[in-house]
Amino acid sequence: MSVEPFPDRPRVDAHEKVRGAAIYAADVALPGLLHAMLVPATIAKGRVTAVPVEAALQVPGVVRVLTATDFPPPVQPAGAGGPPPPPPMITPEIAYRGQPFAIVLAETLEAAIEGAEAIRPDYAPDLAFTPLIDSPGHRREPVEPITAGDAADAMTRAVTRHSAEYVSPAQHHNPIEMLSTTAFWADGVLTVHEGTQSTSGTKGAVGRNLRLEPDQLVVKSPQIGGGFGQKGTPQRQSAIVAHAAMLTGRPVKLVLPRGQIFHNASFRPRSRHRIEIGADATGKMIAVRYDADHQQSRSGQFPPAEYLEAAPQMYGFTDYHGTAANVRIDTQSPGYMRAPHPHPSCFAFESAVDELALMLEQDPVAFRLRHEATIDPIHNRPHSSNHLHSCLREGARRFGWDRRTAAPGSMTLPDGTLVGWGVASGAYPVHIHPNIATLTVRADGTTRFAAAAHEMGQGIRSTIEQVLVRELDIDPTRLELAIGDTSAAAQHTTAGSWGTGSVVPAALEAASRMKAALAELLGDRQVGGNLHRQLARVKRPSLSVEVTRIPYGQGQKELATFQQGGMALAGPFFPAFTTFSFIAHFVEVHVEPRTRRVRVPRVVSVADCGRVVSPRTAASQVRGGVTWAISAALREVTEVDPRYGGWLNNDLADYVVAVNADIGEIDVSFIDEPDPVVNALGVKGLGEVAMVGCAAAVANGIHHATGRRLREMPFRIETLL
Amino acid sequence: MRAFSYARPETPAAAIEAFVAAGSGARYIAGGTTLYDLMKLRVEQPTHLIDVTAIRGLDEIATDGDMLRFGALAPMSAVAADRTLQRDYPVLVEALSKAASQQLRNMATVGGNLLQRTRCLYFRNGAGSASTANVYPCNKREPGAGCAAQDGIDRGQAVLGQSAACNAVSPGDWPVALVAMDAQLELLGPEGARTIPVAELYRPPGDTPHLEFTLQPAEIVTGIAVPATRAGRHSTYHKIRDRESYAFALASAAVALELDGDIVRRAHVALGGVATQPWRAAAAEQALLGQRVTPDIANAAGRAALQGARAGHHNGFKIELGARTVADAILIAAARNPA
């Protein structure tokens, strides 16, 4: 198999995007379109008892108002082991402020907005709502622990111990592309255009809610203007809009305003991490106890146990005890946001490791290098590849770590600015999903590749093109990549960094089958030119091949699940090995002497993501991850006023994300060693791990600069005054 | 539809006439960067918009006489780009160039800037964000409704000048610099022209936080005048915020020093981000008079500037931050243009 390093190539959609020509889901123009606006509840919990719609219907242009009675009853949860129910549509029970209780349909967007604002329902509010994880009424629900060896016993042998609690705040994704759904019903088929990382998930959720058969539904998500997990799970509005389109017989489009996105979309829940690490007399970590919990809705599914996964894979702890819990309160359901579990957990754990290294008077890089994980201690299997130590060594070299003086506050600039150098590592699980791809090369010069994948800007189209163009002599300018479309190929949720590793092996195999098919077609004829010319010469309009890739450890059962619209993820714990991606971040922070402003002029990040398929988009993923980590560490938090529930700073002016002026130089490099077994190209995954650990490197840098240990993000200016 | 009329008169007299004719629902509009935003948030619901941008002669910038003059309609970006100001009055240039974004500064006028409204989260979460419509009471939006910010997430709220009815911060940067520099405001109204100190444009919140400005009905801002002073050469506008660009101040300080050798003969100090109106810090100015600028003196002046500050629940840090921001600004200003 071909696993040579790949050359740098421009991003395939760069020109389209820079010119504003790229088409997103909400751009689709349909004749006879109705515009929709949701009407959100302004109570934190309770019931809507009456929805007078007359005032809305009197607004010129308003066509119809749909309320709970217009919708089919919610899908009941399947029994244990079954899939979670799809998000409910419109119900009179209000679980959180901002939950929609009606949708207004109108000839213009302005009329829809005005109609929505005209609706004043009657409420029966439940004033005993639980807004925060420590408010009365929260319910703590522990899940299964994760254990290796006997941490309690090993802890008794520890000579040095560190224990502390670390906190990661509630945060919201704010991709520039808003959540939207456009749907129309024609000839017995419902077509949905939506910015989603999971056309299959949208299809499933809409189908189940509206009781449609799979062949009655097509979902298309051609291009996503930022997903980051917000668009990875079924969105609440999809089935509501689809149902409105079916009832009215007209296309319906809804674009959620940002304030409603804050209140309805998934978000990163507040999480708390209590970590205890014990080291023996030689200064080696021998025992770890880790207890994590997070904010959860009353019925949410986002699991807490994954916080416990990364640390043992980085250090190979043989005595480890991890416990985790949901803390159920009255909020919308939290969910996946870039590096969902490893970002908060590696912030916590890598801060704790730094604290312990300091207690032991060891250099934090050298201390990490003394702990090498060669096996997955939880499952007692080898890692298929683990270059974390190479990342640390290479990062230290590029950063100039050997010039660091250890004592906090010992490095300063002439104006008194305190300089801090921090390091931290990260790990992210590698998953692979089945894929069924078709490749067609045509004599007319065009090529079409259809498979399961979604382009959220991460560059998946560039990786597919990279492989096809290297393997086949085809015209890259006329290559169509049909992805994010349930009518083109079976789709999965493209998330968790499994997109590339699940599609490029299929592209590679399709290319080699294409070569074989062509060789068979040509027989012993000698025909020149590229593939298109060759087909034309032998008067063959087109040649197609189909490939089915099933990840290691899976079989027909998982393939069938995928074909029926379900998810069938393999990894990171494969039958004979475990696979994680790794990264090391080195961060320089400057803390101003008087006002204590924190700046981050320089970051060096070295990633082990297996083979790098598209160097340009890969580097850009790491820069994006590092930028977000700095933003998460220093800036971002969504605030709840507990007297009212909901989210207070629910717009881009007041939810503070980093701007260009906050970000300095980011030096990105890769180990670029293919994983020997996880898939044919040795691709592990990158988009998520890029961010992991970097927030801890910022915290560790701040400690090195100031001697102050910050354990709760974000570190806003008041924390250092 | 919330219908409103729109007029674009070409003279100040015609604008005033249109305003008087339209009555209480009338608003002037210049760059629109505040007013349209507040209309979308349903905080402002004017019935008549009188666009003043077609009036000629109100965008002139004159920086050569005893008085620096800025026409009310001059864009923020144009004033910030003035060469003389850049050299001789960094305090004015920085107050403009550290505000908003380049795109906004191209639209926004230096007159409209003085009349922007608070960024208090509870004030802005009016009916325009449907999920929060009518949830948070605000005396500024709805007189007598109560103030959700007092016992709420008050991290951004004022520590100086607040009343029981309101602790919202006066958000602008430019007004802080103007107040520090003794600027005058030129107004024209149905009764004729008048001039007031910029500092007198702002009303303390008291029991009537919805009344923010001392403008009379239909009065139009025509210009801003700043007395020329060599203190401008030793000046700065220092702005500390939650990110390094595109954010309002958590604490800011406008400082200009008239130096005789290294002795302060006259000091201008005003604070932003911490008070309910642009806050002249006379005690800080006093602390600097006759002194040689040292870090200790700067720190003492910074502490004096925050005299009388009162913390709420989450904004106590602003007292310390404000003092340090003033101290930093004094040191930066003193180091500018060494003789």
Ligand SMILES: Cc1cc2nc3c(=O)[nH]c(=O)nc-3n(C[C@H](O)[C@H](O)[C@H](O)COP(=O)(O)OP(=O)(O)OC[C@H]3O[C@@H](n4cnc5c(N)ncnc54)[C@H](O)[C@@H]3O)c2cc1C
């Ligand atoms: C996203 C964002 C970020 C911002 N960040 C900052 C910041 O960091 N710092 C800062 O200082 N500002 C900031 N601003 C505010 C910005 O500076 C003001 O919106 C702008 O200066 C207002 O000028 P304008 O001409 O657009 O006013 P308009 O919106 O046209 O008018 C504002 C008010 O002034 C009145 N008015 C306007 N002109 C006259 C006149 N000639 N006579 C009488 N009344 C008049 C209007 O009736 C209205 O009430 C920000 C604004 C936005 C939207």
